[in-house]
Amino acid sequence: MSSSINSEMLSYQNLQVNYTDIEHAYRKLQGVAYSTPVFTSATVNKLTQCQVYFKCENFQRAGAFKFRGAYNALAQLSHQESQQGVITFSSGNHAQACALAGQLLSVQTTILMPEDAPAVKQAATCGYGGNVIFYDRHTVNREELGREIAHEKGLKLIPPYNHPHIVAGQGTAAMELIQEVGPLDRLYVPCGGGGLLSGSAIAAKALSPNCRVVGVEPEKADDATRSFQTQTLQTVENPDTVADGARTPCLGTVTFPLVLHYVDAMQTVSEESILKWMLFIWERLKVVVEPTGALAAAAVLEQGAIQPHQRVGVILSGGNVDLAALSTLFATR
Amino acid sequence: MSSSINSEMLSYQNLQVNYTDIEHAYRKLQGVAYSTPVFTSATVNKLTQCQVYFKCENFQRAGAFKFRGAYNALAQLSHQESQQGVITFSSGNHAQACALAGQLLSVQTTILMPEDAPAVKQAATCGYGGNVIFYDRHTVNREELGREIAHEKGLKLIPPYNHPHIVAGQGTAAMELIQEVGPLDRLYVPCGGGGLLSGSAIAAKALSPNCRVVGVEPEKADDATRSFQTQTLQTVENPDTVADGARTPCLGTVTFPLVLHYVDAMQTVSEESILKWMLFIWERLKVVVEPTGALAAAAVLEQGAIQPHQRVGVILSGGNVDLAALSTLFATR
Numbered sequence: 283m284s285s286s287i288n289s290e291m292l293s294y295q296n297l298q299v300n301y302t303d304i305e306h307a308y309r310k311l312q313g314v315a316y317s318t319p320v321f322t323s324a325t326v327n328k329l330t331q332c333q334v335y336f337k338c339e340n341f342q343r344a345g346a347f348k349f350r351g352a353y354n355a356l357a358q359l360s361h362q363e364s365q366q367g368v369i370t371f372s373s374g375n376h377a378q379a380c381a382l383a384g385q386l387l388s389v390q391t392t393i394l395m396p397e398d399a400p401a402v403k404q405a406a407t408c409g410y411g412g413n414v415i416f417y418d419r420h421t422v423n424r425e426e427l428g429r430e431i432a433h434e435k436g437l438k439l440i441p442p443y444n445h446p447h448i449v450a451g452q453g454t455a456a457m458e459l460i461q462e463v464g465p466l467d468r469l470y471v472p473c474g475g476g477g478l479l480s481g482s483a484i485a486a487k488a489l490s491p492n493c494r495v496v497g498v499e500p501e502k503a504d505d506a507t508r509s510f511q512t513q514t515l516q517t518v519e520n521p522d523t524v525a526d527g528a529r530t531p532c533l534g535t536v537t538f539p540l541v542l543h544y545v546d547a548m549q550t551v552s553e554e555s556i557l558k559w560m561l562f563i564w565e566r567l568k569v570v571v572e573p574t575g576a577l578a579a580a581a582v583l584e585q586g587a588i589q590p591h592q593r594v595g596v597i598l599s600g601g602n603v604d605l606a607a608l609s610t611l612f613a614t615r
Numbered sequence: 616m617s618s619s620i621n622s623e624m625l626s627y628q629n630l631q632v633n634y635t636d637i638e639h640a641y642r643k644l645q646g647v648a649y650s651t652p653v654f655t656s657a658t659v660n661k662l663t664q665c666q667v668y669f670k671c672e673n674f675q676r677a678g679a680f681k682f683r684g685a686y687n688a689l690a691q692l693s694h695q696e697s698q699q700g701v702i703t704f705s706s707g708n709h710a711q712a713c714a715l716a717g718q719l720l721s722v723q724t725t726i727l728m729p730e731d732a733p734a735v736k737q738a739a740t741c742g743y744g745g746n747v748i749f750y751d752r753h754t755v756n757r758e759e760l761g762r763e764i765a766h767e768k769g770l771k772l773i774p775p776y777n778h779p780h781i782v783a784g785q786g787t788a789a790m791e792l793i794q795e796v797g798p799l800d801r802l803y804v805p806c807g808g809g810g811l812l813s814g815s816a817i818a819a820k821a822l823s824p825n826c827r828v829v830g831v832e833p834e835k836a837d838d839a840t841r842s843f844q845t846q847t848l849q850t851v852e853n854p855d856t857v858a859d860g861a862r863t864p865c866l867g868t869v870t871f872p873l874v875l876h877y878v879d880a881m882q883t884v885s886e887e888s889i890l891k892w893m894l895f896i897w898e899r900l901k902v903v904v905e906p907t908g909a910l911a912a913a914a915v916l917e918q919g920a921i922q923p924h925q926r927v928g929v930i931l932s933g934g935n936v937d938l939a940a941l942s943t944l945f946a947t948r
Contacts, residue, residue, distance in 0.1 A: 319652065321674075338901075340901045341654075341901055345901065402898060561938045564903050564938055565735060565903070565936070565938050568671075568673045568674055568678065568902060568903040568904075568934035569901060569902060569903065570897050570898070570901040570902065570903060571901075601901035603898070605894045605897055605898050
């Protein structure tokens with residue numbers, strides 16, 4: 283990544299999304315996306331000495347916050363673009379979200395998915411009518427492949443996070459959370475490519491200006507944390523993290539400047555911590571979150587730098603976990 | 616079980632709970648029990664060709680509907696009874712519920728639990744301040760042991776289901792469901808000792824008179840189904856079902872007449888079906904239900920005798936599942 287690209291990306295003029303865009307997305311999503319519930323837990327509050335609000339995007343359509351961005355992007359296509367169809371690449375949740383948004387808006391969707399994406403995500407994407415093309419994430423650059431097919435077939439490319447309409451759509455989750463529970467002292471958000479994180483941060487700073495926004499990554503995929511610290515875009519290559527939604531190589535030209543401008547801190551959590559607190563959420567909140575969906579909760583529950591009596595928002599970003607392994611376990615009892 | 620007891624139990628004069636009792640319980644529980652959410656699923660509706668409403672009692676305080684009955688019973692103790700404390704026996708959820716209700720109402724609780732009750736239920740019961748006494752369910756008659764200790768220590772015995780205040784409290788879940796979604800064609804309810812089932816049936820018949828109420832048991836613990844069919848109390852001994860909340864030996868003197876009078880049908884589901892549909896609920900609804908909590912859902916999803924386009928209520932009765940085994944699975948990846 284050359285320094286000229288970095289300095290261009292970091293220019294304030296390059297902040298491509300603002301709160302008005304999120305309000306606009308919110309109107310597009312009204313009556314289409316679910317206004318997901320906010321859960322609290324006496325056990326969690328006792329453990330953290332804070333009042334913690336979990337925004338349950340695992341209950342969102344197609345099982346994750348991704349639907350908000352995908353629908354917002356597809357709803358703003360021109361007539362011609364809608365007719366020709368779209369293409370996207372995704373390790374899973376954005377794929378399902380695009381397929382469903384396409385189904386709802388009668389837009390043909392072509393989706394590049396890694397061969398090793400969770401089976402449940404592959405099945406759901408096909409189920410929503412997406413035209414799925416599988417690729418080997420160890421040998422193929424998905425962005426290049428996406429651009430090639432898009433060019434060849436005249437399809438509009440809808441990237442999974444690096445697009446203003448995607449960011450604005452994702453920001454509606456934090457907007458709803460703060461509108462429902464009131465101002466927050468802190469907001470913890472999972473970070474993959476930074477779409478949810480930057481959208482959430484824009485919404486939080488608009489609605490709750492003193493809210494400290496913290497992005498959370500797996501230790502094994504800490505590119506955004508390093509990018510944030512060095513103010514220079516850092517990458518990670520095919521990280522072997524259980525949080526498959528955070529395996530993205532780096533922040534994007536849209537999300538990186540937004541993250542630097544609006545986010546207050548980045549934090550990482552270990553694989554062990556992700557799984558431990560994911561299961562804790564299952565057991566105590568009785569809600570199924572996927573590993574990536576539990577990133578922010580893991581950071582909060584590990585008690586990273588939280589002051590007592592604060593009002594803390596946590597985005598549980600998705601719930602598309604593959605239970606096949608669990609079924610096998612039960613079958614052997 | 617002698618025939619004289621059976622004929623006494625089946626007398627209409629022996630119907631010890633009516634809808635007024637449920638309304639009374641509802642007022643006692645206001646602001647204390649959670650009014651749990653009702654979930655729907657496009658996938659489930661497509662699969663069943665019905666409109667299915669899941670009443671999520673897994674989100675109830677202490678993780679199951681049992682809190683409704685336990686709190687209602689403890690809230691109606693005399694001053695002296697409250698001072699002396701209560702004793703109960705339970706394979707798990709009623710234990711937790713009593714302990715929590717006791718904590719909230721400042722009533723000392725002594726709880727007999729089988730040694731092999733799920734660890735998560737044992738831990739939670741102790742956590743709520745219950746004085747737990749473990750027993751071997753293969754050698755000890757818990758009712759006799761409970762009566763002995765109650766007599767010895769002057770404690771009031773609060774049985775897990777066979778008590779009018781317990782039944783009335785449990786009935787508030789179905790009452791809330793129908794009040795929220797409107798009349799139902801069918802209501803499916805898990806059945807162990809019949810407290811939830813009889814309470815639900817009373818509420819359903821009052822609020823939605825044409826609603827067909829179906830109780831659901833594991834095949835391996837089909838005592839209530841056989842009792843219903845023969846109109847004579849049948850028992851089962853320590854059934855080895857994964858649905859630990861349905862391991863109760865038989866319906867009770869309070870619940871059996873109510874089940875015969877208000878319930879329209881009983882149905883059983885296999886162990887395989889319970890686990891299959893439990894995991895389906897986790898995966899699709901993103902909600903953690905325990906095996907017993909999934910009984911009614913399993914019956915509906917196996918497509919037992921449902922007519923298309925009906926409005927179907929399903930009580931997901933609890934979510935206290937032990938995830939320790941699952942953690943082990945993840946630890947070995």
